[in-house]
Amino acid sequence: MYRYDGFDREFVHARVAQFRQQVERRIKGSLTEEEFKPLRLMNGLYLQLHAYMLRVAIPYGTLQSRQMRQLAYIAERWDKGYGHFTTRQNIQFNWPRLKDVPDILDALADVEMHAIQTSGNCVRNVTADHFAGAADDEIADPRPTAELLRQWSTDHPEFAFLPRKFKIAVSGSPIDRAVTRAHDIGLRMIRNVVGEPGYEVCVGGGLGRTPMIGSVIRDFLPEADLLPYIESILQVYNAIGRRDNIYKARIKITVSEHGIEAFRESVEQRFRIQRETFAGEHQALLARIGAMFAAPVWIEAPTGAFDAALARDPVFRSFVDTNLHPHRNPDYAIVTISLKAHGATPGDATAEQMRVIAGLAERYGHDEIRISHEQNCILPHVHKRDVPAVHAALREAGLATANVGLASDIIACPGMDYCNLATARSIPIAQDIATRMKERGDERHIGDLKIKISGCINACGHHHVGHIGILGLDRAGVENYQITLGGDGTETAALGERAGPGFAADDVVPAVERLIDTYLELRSDDDEAFLATYRRVGMRPFKAALYPDTAAAAGR
Amino acid sequence: MARAFRPSILTANDLLDGDVVYLARDGAWTRRSAEARLFEDEDEANRSLAAAESQEDAVVGPYLAAAVPGGQLGPEPVHIREALRATGPTNYCHGKQTGR
Numbered sequence: 001m002y003r004y005d006g007f008d009r010e011f012v013h014a015r016v017a018q019f020r021q022q023v024e025r026r027i028k029g030s031l032t033e034e035e036f037k038p039l040r041l042m043n044g045l046y047l048q049l050h051a052y053m054l055r056v057a058i059p060y061g062t063l064q065s066r067q068m069r070q071l072a073y074i075a076e077r078w079d080k081g082y083g084h085f086t087t088r089q090n091i092q093f094n095w096p097r098l099k100d101v102p103d104i105l106d107a108l109a110d111v112e113m114h115a116i117q118t119s120g121n122c123v124r125n126v127t128a129d130h131f132a133g134a135a136d137d138e139i140a141d142p143r144p145t146a147e148l149l150r151q152w153s154t155d156h157p158e159f160a161f162l163p164r165k166f167k168i169a170v171s172g173s174p175i176d177r178a179v180t181r182a183h184d185i186g187l188r189m190i191r192n193v194v195g196e197p198g199y200e201v202c203v204g205g206g207l208g209r210t211p212m213i214g215s216v217i218r219d220f221l222p223e224a225d226l227l228p229y230i231e232s233i234l235q236v237y238n239a240i241g242r243r244d245n246i247y248k249a250r251i252k253i254t255v256s257e258h259g260i261e262a263f264r265e266s267v268e269q270r271f272r273i274q275r276e277t278f279a280g281e282h283q284a285l286l287a288r289i290g291a292m293f294a295a296p297v298w299i300e301a302p303t304g305a306f307d308a309a310l311a312r313d314p315v316f317r318s319f320v321d322t323n324l325h326p327h328r329n330p331d332y333a334i335v336t337i338s339l340k341a342h343g344a345t346p347g348d349a350t351a352e353q354m355r356v357i358a359g360l361a362e363r364y365g366h367d368e369i370r371i372s373h374e375q376n377c378i379l380p381h382v383h384k385r386d387v388p389a390v391h392a393a394l395r396e397a398g399l400a401t402a403n404v405g406l407a408s409d410i411i412a413c414p415g416m417d418y419c420n421l422a423t424a425r426s427i428p429i430a431q432d433i434a435t436r437m438k439e440r441g442d443e444r445h446i447g448d449l450k451i452k453i454s455g456c457i458n459a460c461g462h463h464h465v466g467h468i469g470i471l472g473l474d475r476a477g478v479e480n481y482q483i484t485l486g487g488d489g490t491e492t493a494a495l496g497e498r499a500g501p502g503f504a505a506d507d508v509v510p511a512v513e514r515l516i517d518t519y520l521e522l523r524s525d526d527d528e529a530f531l532a533t534y535r536r537v538g539m540r541p542f543k544a545a546l547y548p549d550t551a552a553a554a555g556r
Numbered sequence: 557m558a559r560a561f562r563p564s565i566l567t568a569n570d571l572l573d574g575d576v577v578y579l580a581r582d583g584a585w586t587r588r589s590a591e592a593r594l595f596e597d598e599d600e601a602n603r604s605l606a607a608a609e610s611q612e613d614a615v616v617g618p619y620l621a622a623a624v625p626g627g628q629l630g631p632e633p634v635h636i637r638e639a640l641r642a643t644g645p646t647n648y649c650h651g652k653q654t655g656r
Contacts, residue, residue: 026571027572028610028613029613033616033617035611047569047574047617047638048574049576050575050576050641050645050651051569051573051574051575051651051652052573052574080648080650087654095650095651097572097574098571098573098574099572156655178652257653345647347649408615415643416636416637417640417647422637424636427645427647428646428647431647455562474636474637477635478636479632479636
């Protein structure tokens with residue numbers, strides 16, 4: 001695990017001290033809101049519908065138990081006893097008071113955390129595969145790369161005022177769990193034909209108003225060239241990215257307006273110069289960082305307790321079915337803790353639940369916790385013999401919902417219940433769908449289905465890459481929900497296709513059920529997932545199910 | 557073309573805790589939309605908005621939000637967003653809901 005050095009510690013604390021003075025000056029009236037706003041945003045502090053909101057970075061989604069406990073403490077001491085985990089591996093506190101925020105930031109700095117780069121037109125919190133360092137399908141741990149990028153990008157003077165925000169994701173596996181194709185830069189760690197490590201670099205992906213799947217700008221970038229190459233991309237973007245129109249300022253627009261070939265040519269040209277300016281210290285740094293992410297010392301013990309529980313306990317069996325993933329060490333498992341209890345707010349955890357998770361990580365999980373962009377929590381390294389005990393403890397804490405990857409494991413942004421930009425609510429829609437799925441009782445039979453909900457066009461809820469995507473809009477002051485189908489955020493990334501006119505809030509759950517029932521009728525067998533069926537049969541039958549009246553009219 | 561004026565309440569967020577506030581009939585800021593003053597006259601509304609914009613040490617981001625007279629409950633905001641601001645989030649009994 002990365003540990004702050006003296007420089008990091010001093011930097012983060014100095015930043016808090018600076019912000020403390022800025023808050024004092026704002027409260028005393030010597031800073032106007034116009035002056036203060038960019039300063040607070042640089043420290044992750046937003047003003048939302050009902051209150052301030054503090055967005056805290058969880059770099060590459062990795063936490064230790066002491067950090068999770070500190071988040072619990074912050075939630076209780078300065079907020080309303082809970083936190084909201086987001087689709088960018090951040091945690092948001094929805095109710096802090098302005099004067100308390102410097103204290104909260106100090107409390108975070110004490111455990112090597114901060115809210116830097118969670119807002120503004122800079123390189124944002126770098127995200128990574130939440131199974132990093134644990135998955136059996138991984139080529140290499142993406143977190144050292146993510147940490148190197150964090151150190152390089154933090155307060156980088158050249159990139160403090162980019163045309164727009166800039167999001168980078170890193171995956172170390174051919175299975176893309178980090179939605180890399182929907183990022184400004186997506187990095188996939190690969191090896192070339194002779195086995196040397198490097199990256200496939202994608203550029204210009206993104207969701208939001210103009211969703212795009214990223215294009216490959218370099219199919220193999222040697223590991224040592226990472227920083228000069230990324231720097232070259234950012235330099236080109238900084239120079240030619242549009243600043244005249246906020247909606248055309250993201251790099252995806254730059255790439256699509258200039259074309260990937262021309263953009264690549266500019267980057268390569270810049271790169272030839274840039275590479276000479278890097279002497280190699282960054283590679284030594286990467287090696288030092290890499291050493292800190294060394295795998296834990298695995299426990300060697302029999303796994304009989306796991307097999308016995310599996311044979312004996314059907315509740316445990318169903319938990320194992322959905323919430324466990326194969327670990328690189330066959331005696332271990334990756335345990336996902338669902339923050340999607342049916343009817344609860346997706347991604348929310350109470351302080352008490354955070355403490356339970358911290359305790360389990362400490363006792364059974366080599367002190368590691370991950371936060372996924374799917375708004376769940378993960379214990380990446382649990383020896384199989386301990387999984388029954390972990391499951392029992394989770395059940396007691398109301399955290400054993402066995403629905404990971406199923407219809408009720410919904411991504412939802414905060415929507416108009418909290419967010420200033422939202423045009424409709426997301427959370428109640430997610431709650432209603434999940435509650436209905438529990439009533440139906442067949443989500444296991446339905447299988448792999450990703451429903452993603454955004455409360456506005458900015459798409460924090462990733463609706464474009466949901467198998468079923470739901471976008472909440474404002475139609476003359478009334479909430480209205482558009483449905484897209486066939487989206488995919490993985491290595492087979494695709495943008496969902498809009499099905500047709502939107503639905504009133506009350507009609508969304510029945511519409512989703514019609515989609516699900518249509519799928520169940522059409523699937524070739526139980527193993528054909530929703531997305532596969534959609535890809536095979538296309539939009540038509542689903543559209544007919546969504547709009548039966550129109551379909552009947554067309555048939556006459 | 558400028559949009560026709562609709563009767564409005566004047567709302568903002570409190571500087572210190574971010575809570576939603578409304579300009580009350582007595583000219584003070586209140587946390588309750590029921591106590592908000594409903595402006596029927598456009599000029600008067602704009603004058604009050606300009607005055608609020610200079611109260612940087614008390615409120616953030618004042619603006620006019622369309623509302624209708626709501627009888628005993630006071631003015632009722634027209635837009636769903638304003639209705640949510642007036643009551644608090646749907647998913648928890650937090651914010652303004654707890655104080656009532």
